[in-house]
Amino acid sequence: MTMQFSVGSIGDDVTVVKGAGRLNMVAAPELRAAVRREIDAGRARIVVDLSEVTFMDSSGLGALVGCLKTARQAGGDLRIAAPNEQVMMILRLSNLDRVFKAHEAPETAFHA
Amino acid sequence: MLEPRTDAQEDARLEALEAVRVLGTPPEERFDRITRLAQDLLQAPMSYLNMVDRDSLVVKSPQPDPGPAPRYPYGTAFCEYTVHGEGLFEVPDARHDPRFSQTPAVTHYGVGSYAGVPLRVPGGFAVGTLCVMHPDARTLTAEERARLETLGRWAEGELREHLDEPVAAAGIRGEHPHRPSLHAGAVEATALELPFGQVSGDLYGWSGDDTTVVATLGDVMGKGSRAGAVAEALRTMLHSPGEPTPGAATEPLDDALRRAARALAPRLEELSAFVTLFHARIDARTGTVEYADAGHGLTLLVSAAGDTTRLSSHDMPLGLHDATDGWEVQTVHLRPGDLLLSVTDGVLDAYDSTLASLDSIVAELRAQPGVAAFFDTMTARILTARVAPSPADDDVTVLAIRFG
Numbered sequence: 103m104t105m106q107f108s109v110g111s112i113g114d115d116v117t118v119v120k121g122a123g124r125l126n127m128v129a130a131p132e133l134r135a136a137v138r139r140e141i142d143a144g145r146a147r148i149v150v151d152l153s154e155v156t157f158m159d160s161s162g163l164g165a166l167v168g169c170l171k172t173a174r175q176a177g178g179d180l181r182i183a184a185p186n187e188q189v190m191m192i193l194r195l196s197n198l199d200r201v202f203k204a205h206e207a208p209e210t211a212f213h214a
Numbered sequence: 215m216l217e218p219r220t221d222a223q224e225d226a227r228l229e230a231l232e233a234v235r236v237l238g239t240p241p242e243e244r245f246d247r248i249t250r251l252a253q254d255l256l257q258a259p260m261s262y263l264n265m266v267d268r269d270s271l272v273v274k275s276p277q278p279d280p281g282p283a284p285r286y287p288y289g290t291a292f293c294e295y296t297v298h299g300e301g302l303f304e305v306p307d308a309r310h311d312p313r314f315s316q317t318p319a320v321t322h323y324g325v326g327s328y329a330g331v332p333l334r335v336p337g338g339f340a341v342g343t344l345c346v347m348h349p350d351a352r353t354l355t356a357e358e359r360a361r362l363e364t365l366g367r368w369a370e371g372e373l374r375e376h377l378d379e380p381v382a383a384a385g386i387r388g389e390h391p392h393r394p395s396l397h398a399g400a401v402e403a404t405a406l407e408l409p410f411g412q413v414s415g416d417l418y419g420w421s422g423d424d425t426t427v428v429a430t431l432g433d434v435m436g437k438g439s440r441a442g443a444v445a446e447a448l449r450t451m452l453h454s455p456g457e458p459t460p461g462a463a464t465e466p467l468d469d470a471l472r473r474a475a476r477a478l479a480p481r482l483e484e485l486s487a488f489v490t491l492f493h494a495r496i497d498a499r500t501g502t503v504e505y506a507d508a509g510h511g512l513t514l515l516v517s518a519a520g521d522t523t524r525l526s527s528h529d530m531p532l533g534l535h536d537a538t539d540g541w542e543v544q545t546v547h548l549r550p551g552d553l554l555l556s557v558t559d560g561v562l563d564a565y566d567s568t569l570a571s572l573d574s575i576v577a578e579l580r581a582q583p584g585v586a587a588f589f590d591t592m593t594a595r596i597l598t599a600r601v602a603p604s605p606a607d608d609d610v611t612v613l614a615i616r617f618g
Contacts, residue, residue: 127607157567159608160490160559164435167534168486191569195511195559196490197530 105129107136117145118208122154125162137169146178149211153184181211230339234373245275258346265342266297293343296330304329307351331366364597371591399424399498406589406612415441416611419453431556431613432491475537488533501548501617506541518551550618560608564599
């Protein structure tokens with residue numbers, strides 16, 4: 103039942119981390135670990151592709167915030183792409199939509 | 215075979231049955247969904263929700279064939295035992311049970327096993343039953359029994375919907391499980407806490423006196439013992455139980471939040487955690503509410519007049535918001551009968567996980583005679599969501615503040 107994250111890249115310096123299913127208390131540590139691996143490998147410009155995430159709870163939101171901090175500490179940034187309406191609701195409730203602007207697709211997240 | 219009872223206790227029970235007003239009424243989806251769920255969760259081909267009157271059993275919601283309520287005369291049904299018993303009543307092998315082997319349920323309908331729970335209304339009277347039946351002889355697992363009891367509590371909440379006032383207690387059972395509450399001036403605060411694991415990352419707190427009540431609901435993002443420790447620290451900071459005079463009641467709201475945010479900052483930083491928080495100060499005489507919302511967004515003003523307002527803000531959670539910027543303090547006014555309802559986001563998962571869940575919650579609240587009955591319905595719903603095929607796994611906390 104664990105969420106699998108796949109990693110891809112756009113151009114030379116943007117890494118896309120993509121998961122599918124429910125980003126909850128079970129999947130949140132895996133997202134943190136997946137992003138941490140990329141940053142440790144020197145890739146700190148990250149897009150989290152949420153197009154196939156069907157549901158996110160506060161644990162998932164916590165993981166996104168943690169990943170953002172890690173990315174910024176490493177001199178990079180973290181952006182999100184293609185969240186569904188439920189994910190947007192969680193972002194809006196916490197007013198974190200001000201921190202995480204939703205980009206339509208991973209390709210435009212850093213090159214809008 | 216049980217004989218109909220004719221004593222005063224039975225008269226009082228029948229009065230309670232009359233009060234819930236579900237006899238002689240059409241089938242209702244609010245009961246049918248419970249019996250459908252009982253079928254699914256207990257792998258039972260048959261599930262009935264019955265009302266038991268003086269001399270017959272009235273089937274309110276039959277599955278698998280929902281429809282107008284049939285009536286069965288007394289002396290033939292498992293549920294008579296359930297309704298006059300204390301708790302869950304189970305018949306694992308009806309064909310070999312002398313009490314039931316010759317009843318129509320067994321000889322005509324082929325029932326091999328039965329399990330049912332009594333449905334009680336305030337006062338402790340059992341007015342009905344929720345049951346499942348299976349063609350085979352079988353015994354429920356402990357988990358299945360717990361599910362049936364949970365569904366029974368949900369059904370009890372639905373039955374209370376039409377109660378104008380609680381039926382006078384007859385001393386049979388306590389009216390409701392104990393829930394923490396605070397009465398101060400015209401304010402009554404009550405909390406419902408349903409942690410998912412051993413330690414909750416949710417927190418609520420209140421303090422004050424007859425003139426001012428300060429109340430808080432929060433959710434520490436991050437689970438387990440470390441989130442629980444942050445939650446406890448925050449509750450203590452905002453409601454300083456050790457102080458002889460309640461400092462929280464006199465301290466400006468934004469000062470209190472800034473103080474708490476600064477003190478917690480190192481721990482939140484270390485854990486990469488943050489806290490969404492609703493923090494309010496209520497004038498217990500006038501109903502004026504000052505509040506700050508740190509990215510919580512799940513607080514509603516449910517007015518007695520019938521409208522509902524969500525109290526939101528543009529401020530972010532503790533741990534992400536720059537404490538020196540402070541939190542905006544907004545003001546609303548409660549009129550007598552109005553209610554502030556604040557929930558943590560785990561509640562939404564028991565509905566459709568969207569903001570429309572809040573509308574459903576308010577509809578359920580308004581359908582109930584009071585906060586206690588609403589909390590019973592909510593409890594059953596949350597517990598049911600936790601045993602569903604795709605189970606809800608978040609802490610749930612609800613804070614209700616009634617004025618007047």
